[in-house]
Amino acid sequence: MLQTHRFAAMLALALALGFAGQPCAWALTDAGAPTEAEIAAHAQREETRARIQRERDALDQQRRKDEAACYQRFAVEDCLSGVRAKAHEVQTRLRREELQINDAERRDKTAQRLRSIEQKQQDAKDAAAGAVPRTPTPRVSASSRAQHESDARERAARQQTHERTRQAENASRAAAQPGREAEARERFDEKQKAAEERRAKHRQAKSDAAASGRKPAGGLPTPP
Incomplete structure (x- = not known):
């Protein structure tokens, strides 16, 4: 007014x-x-x-x-x-x-x-x-333009912050990936080694049983 x-x-x-x-x-x-x-x-x-x-x-x-x-x-x-x-x-x-x-x-x-x-x-x-003939478009005041520009800058800043956070998370996951793969390989090697040790013990037991004339024990289950 x-x-x-x-x-x-x-x-x-x-x-x-x-x-x-x-x-x-x-x-x-x-x-x-x-x-x-x-x-x-x-x-x-x-x-x-x-x-x-x-x-x-x-x-x-x-x-x-x-x-x-x-x-x-x-x-x-x-x-x-x-x-x-x-x-x-x-x-x-x-x-x-x-x-x-x-x-x-x-x-x-x-x-x-x-x-x-x-x-x-x-x-x-x-x-x-x-x-119907249109009415003249109301003019945007200087204060309204300033508010729109301020809102646009804030949205752009939030978008940039979100993008930087996403990139940091991706970089963190990428950096941690080699470590997880190394752990998985180490666990697999340990399982293989344990299975090989069990098979070696089983062969030794069969060999000892055959040498002493005893019936050999049942076979070991197939390792996963």
């Missing part, structure tokens, strides 16, 4: 300045409604124009006083040349400022016209397709 009131106040100021007969007056036209930023920029430009005009008036009064004082001196022409050169320097600076704000104003008007053309083209497409 506060932003709406502020926008309405700025719009009223722009309209008042537009109808005040300024040299480069800016007002609402068929080029489309200005944005809040454009209205604020226009108000600032009108303030600058008023300040330039005040400086010009003061400069003109001061120049006349200085020229009158020159006529009381011996070197009148040299004095007048100095006064006029100083006034010309200030006038040049003020004119440069004025041209800059005029250029900015033309850019704003061009942007408004482009928006109006795009809106009319879109409305024509909607009408041809039998659709």
